[in-house]
Amino acid sequence: VLPFLVSLLSMAWRAGRKRAWWILLIALGINLGALFFTGSRAAWVAAGCIAIIYSIFGLKDKRVWLAAGTVFLVLVLIFFILSPPEFVKKRFSSLSATEAAEGRIYMYQLAFDFFLSHPVFGLGMGMEGQRIVENNLRATWAAVENAFLTYLVSHGLVGLIAFLLVFIMYWALLLHVRNNSPGDPFLYFLSEAFILGMVGYVIANMFGAWLLFAIPMHTLFWFFVGMGGSLYNIYREGEPAPARRYSLHLT
Secondary structure, eight states, X not given: OHHHHXXXXXXXXXXXXXXXXXXXXXXXXXXXXXXHHTTOHHHHHHHHHHHHHHHHHHHHTTXXXXXXXXXXXXXXXXXXXXXXXXXXXXXXXXXXXXXXXXXXXXXXXXXXXXXXXXXXXXXXXXXXXXXXXXXXXXXXXXXXXXXXXXXXXXXXXXXXXXXXXXXXXXXXXXXHHHHTOTTOHHHHHHHHHHHHHHHHHHHHHTTOSHHHHOHHHHHHHHHHHHHHHHHHHHHHHHSOOOOOOOOOOOO
């Protein structure tokens, strides 16, 4: 939601829609409050990366308030690192947080071992593997809290590279739309929002296997892909038709 609010703020500002701008600004404040108070570490990392990319976009098209907003967020982040609230401390230093981190590292190591045993095509769609360990015991791996590592184990390098190509094509097409539509606020700002929405989605899935198992995450993924393709089609419809080439054949 964060990049859509920021991009719509830019659109409302350019269109001179002051009432809409204030409403979106209030919505942005609610969104940032939700990001903070829910304590989602994956969302914090994603929001930080989105803010950094927005600062680059803002400097390029002279939206200085975006760069200033990013600097402000960085200063707030430094403040909370130096003097974090109690519930933030618990998210990083409590016994459960330590155990969760240790368990995640162990699962990463186990998943990497399974990947090395089948590096090209992976273990298959079941995403389950077994290996013999000491005393003839079996260690079973089903999923790890990283969608891309899970995909690497289940489908190997071939499957992961093919999957990543979807993201690369998505971002390449929308960057093309954004860079070539400075005079069309609808295409310019919405393509920017979908680019950064997918950035947040990818980062969030680096901290969970939701992409592979949760129906809402599947739905969100195809929503992004479908809307990105629709924006590209709108952009293509507005392009001038290519000049026809005529050739003269002499016999």
